[in-house]
Amino acid sequence: MTIQIQTTIPVLASMNLDESVAFYTERLGFIRAGQYDDYAMVMRDGAEIHFWLCSDRMIAENTSCYVRVASAQKLYEEFVEKGLAVDAPATRPWGMKELYVIDPHGNLLKFGERA
Template sequence: MSPALTAAVPVLPVHDTHKAALFYRDRLGFAVDHVDAGYAIVVRDRVAIHLWAATDESWRERAGDRPVVSGAETFIAGTASCRVHVTDTDALCARYREAGVLHPNGDLSDKPHGLREFAILDLDGNLITFFERIA
């Protein structure tokens, strides 16, 4: 038998793991499973999103053409995205619209590739697209 992939866990860069975890809890309905200064885990239903602290400011002092050295440079926060499969995109979109977190160009729509989706931005600007398959 071949090995099977069973799940994927997005890990998004943020400026402040505590503030980000509270945003996911208060605005998106996730529970905070873990949070410390460098890492947080938020969970909702069967989805876990991990958040890591992009807090390295040393890039501002470095010379050269390699801006990423530690991988935790502050400019990385907000540059990631992930997609989350959901049920009832319409209801979830309505909740997130009320929470004021919809992406400016991410309102609910049916896509030609057979998905109904919408997108939000987290506190740092990471893009999260919620989708379900349509007939």
């Protein structure tokens, strides 16, 4: 019998958990799932992203997270409506239509769908 991996949850660096939670809830449509002194969690549509309190911005600036989505274009439109300044999704050579968002601490989020 093999053990099935059910899901993965990225844990991103945050210089300020309140700022991270605010950005992800106000701009990206997540909901706050929990917050502690040095750890926070947000959720949207069954996906989770966690944050750990970090004092080294270089860690966040060298981290990325890939999120599969049904429509990068619709997500882009939603984010723009919420005041986020991002470039429109683009189709990449590897066959994915992707929308890139950099959070306030430098983490790169790639929202992608098959092109």
